[in-house]
Amino acid sequence: MPLTGHQLIGATARRGSGEAFHAVHAASGEIIADPAFHGASLADVDEACTLAARAFDTYRALPDEARAAFLDDIAARIEAIGDALILRAMDETGLPRARLEGERARTTGQLRMFAALVRSGDAWDARIEPALPQRQPPRTDLRLRRIGIGPVAVFGASNFPLAFSVAGGDTASALAAGCPVVVKAHPAHPGTSELVGLAVQAAIAAAGLPEGVFSLLFDAGHEVGAALVAHPAIQAVGFTGSRRGGLALMAIAAARPAPIPVYAEMSSVNPNILLPAALARRGEALARDFVASVTLGCGQFCTNPGLVLAVGGEAFERFVAAAASAIAAVPAGVMLTAGIARAYAEGVERLASHPAVTTVAQGAKASGRATASLFRVRATDLLADARLAEECFGPCSVLVECEDADQLRRVLEQGEGQLTATLHVDDADHDAARALLPVLERKAGRILANGFPTGVEVCDAMVHGGPFPATSDGRSTSVGTAAIERFLRPVCYQNLPDALLPDALRDGNPLGLRRRVGGKVEAVATPA
Numbered sequence: 001m002p003l004t005g006h007q008l009i010g011a012t013a014r015r016g017s018g019e020a021f022h023a024v025h026a027a028s029g030e031i032i033a034d035p036a037f038h039g040a041s042l043a044d045v046d047e048a049c050t051l052a053a054r055a056f057d058t059y060r061a062l063p064d065e066a067r068a069a070f071l072d073d074i075a076a077r078i079e080a081i082g083d084a085l086i087l088r089a090m091d092e093t094g095l096p097r098a099r100l101e102g103e104r105a106r107t108t109g110q111l112r113m114f115a116a117l118v119r120s121g122d123a124w125d126a127r128i129e130p131a132l133p134q135r136q137p138p139r140t141d142l143r144l145r146r147i148g149i150g151p152v153a154v155f156g157a158s159n160f161p162l163a164f165s166v167a168g169g170d171t172a173s174a175l176a177a178g179c180p181v182v183v184k185a186h187p188a189h190p191g192t193s194e195l196v197g198l199a200v201q202a203a204i205a206a207a208g209l210p211e212g213v214f215s216l217l218f219d220a221g222h223e224v225g226a227a228l229v230a231h232p233a234i235q236a237v238g239f240t241g242s243r244r245g246g247l248a249l250m251a252i253a254a255a256r257p258a259p260i261p262v263y264a265e266m267s268s269v270n271p272n273i274l275l276p277a278a279l280a281r282r283g284e285a286l287a288r289d290f291v292a293s294v295t296l297g298c299g300q301f302c303t304n305p306g307l308v309l310a311v312g313g314e315a316f317e318r319f320v321a322a323a324a325s326a327i328a329a330v331p332a333g334v335m336l337t338a339g340i341a342r343a344y345a346e347g348v349e350r351l352a353s354h355p356a357v358t359t360v361a362q363g364a365k366a367s368g369r370a371t372a373s374l375f376r377v378r379a380t381d382l383l384a385d386a387r388l389a390e391e392c393f394g395p396c397s398v399l400v401e402c403e404d405a406d407q408l409r410r411v412l413e414q415g416e417g418q419l420t421a422t423l424h425v426d427d428a429d430h431d432a433a434r435a436l437l438p439v440l441e442r443k444a445g446r447i448l449a450n451g452f453p454t455g456v457e458v459c460d461a462m463v464h465g466g467p468f469p470a471t472s473d474g475r476s477t478s479v480g481t482a483a484i485e486r487f488l489r490p491v492c493y494q495n496l497p498d499a500l501l502p503d504a505l506r507d508g509n510p511l512g513l514r515r516r517v518g519g520k521v522e523a524v525a526t527p528a
């Protein structure tokens with residue numbers, strides 16, 4: 001399917017009237033001349049948001065089965081694009097085929113997972129507290145369910161051109177919640193975005209849904225994104241990217257006459273803690289697995305293990321030596337964009353030139369490529385300069401040598417909020433690990449043992465979130481079924497006649513939902 005560079009506003013595909021920009025071959029840095037993508041004008045932003053607001057009531061009132069079938073259909077249409085999607089994404093991002101095929105499977109898998117969640121009705125969280133007329137004072141009938149929050153603005157992430165982009169987790173969870181979505185495509189993969197956007201647009205037409213359920217806008221500057229977040233029709237924002245970008249969008253959202261929540265996933269160094277018995281027994285193997293995790297996808301994962309903590313000594317030195325030889329063998333890698341490569345090079349230089357930091361080893365160097373880098377620092381120096389623990393987005397990690405367990409704990413206490421924290425433990429380390437768990441629970445959204453945080457399972461029990469700056473709201477996750485909660489809002493119905501109640505809350509439970517009635521989960525008849 002030839003690309004047009006057109007933005008998708010409701011059912012239309014048309015050239016934006018803003019400035020033109022081009023996709024770039026990530027590997028060569030050359031411009032992909034055809035097509036030019038034109039940024040949206042402020043009038044385009046207004047039209048997309050107005051259509052979304054107009055679509056909201058019809059879309060959220062769809063029966064669960066119809067909304068679920070729509071999500072399934074988007075998944076099928078993304079698969080039907082076939083290799084053209086993978087080839088375009090490879091060109092635009094420099095990510096390898098296997099990674100992108102896996103990401104496509106994750107994207108369609110999560111659309112289907114949200115379809116199943118919608119079919120179950122569990123996310124509506126139906127609760128009924130029957131009237132208590134005899135009580136003094138009497139209580140009236142109270143019923144609660146959750147509804148979509150309203151139109152959602154989604155910012156495609158550069159590092160997941162499918163799974164966190166146009167029809168990625170933010171969009172899938174918002175659509176599942178019954179919210180129309182206006183996507184601001186990431187300029188690093190506009191062609192990939194157009195292909196996926198057309199699939200969503202076609203699914204809307206096939207289902208006969210209001211056109212404003214989805215729009216896709218382009219822009220290679222900040223104007224469109226800022227206008228989108230400020231638009232009165234938008235009720236929530238999903239974002240993955242830099243701390244600076246996330247904070248800017250949060251400030252815009254907070255300054256609106258009616259402020260809205262911004263669910264921004266921003267920065268995390270994902271500390272890995274090597275406890276003594278594990279380090280002594282299998283330090284070298286841990287070092288090799290750690291380097292594989294740091295350099296996976298050229299380090300461009302939000303869950304990259306950017307900080308390793310251990311008590312110093314002979315076992316730690318063996319770990320450092322093994323990690324050094326593994327890093328030295330890593331080829332130079334292609335980064336997603338020239339801007340990200342530049343930010344990485346600056347981050348590496350900032351660490352390398354810091355007087356308290358030692359460069360342990362670096363991988364191969366090549367022009368226009370990122371060099372994997374490993375640094376070490378004493379915990380005393382890190383405690384004196386917390387900037388040494390800031391994210392350096394790319395294949396880079398800092399090893400922190402602690403004097404003892406207490407100092408290791410203080411480094412964690414000083415650290416910022418994280419998406420993940422990982423313990424490498426043997427049985428003999430359990431007491432030490434148990435002592436750290438309360439700190440890790442306060443600091444991180446996901447706590448792992450004996451694994452590496454890159455690799456995020458999409459399922460009911462996943463949390464991909466964490467206290468600031470990992471995310472702007474540590475109560476949320478952007479991966480897994482719980483991601484839908486960001487875009488739902490509870491509504492209580494007090495004393496409404498049965499005929500006026502939504503089906504989810506009516507007497508007789510016509511939708512067969514699992515409901516909490518009078519404090520107990522109502523028995524639901526299962527089909528024979």
Ligand code: NAP
Binds near residue numbers: 223226245
């Ligand atoms: P970014 O610069 O934050 O941009 C992400 C999206 O937000 C883009 O669409 C961008 O639009 C928009 N945006 C950024 N600042 C904005 C503002 N002030 N107003 C309105 N819109 C704004 O992230 P990126 O391009 O993906 O990568 C840059 C850096 O972000 C990386 O070097 C890395 O440090 C970090 N990053 C972190 C993660 C993570 O998960 N921790 C993931 C990806 C990137 P424009 O096109 O207008 O710029």
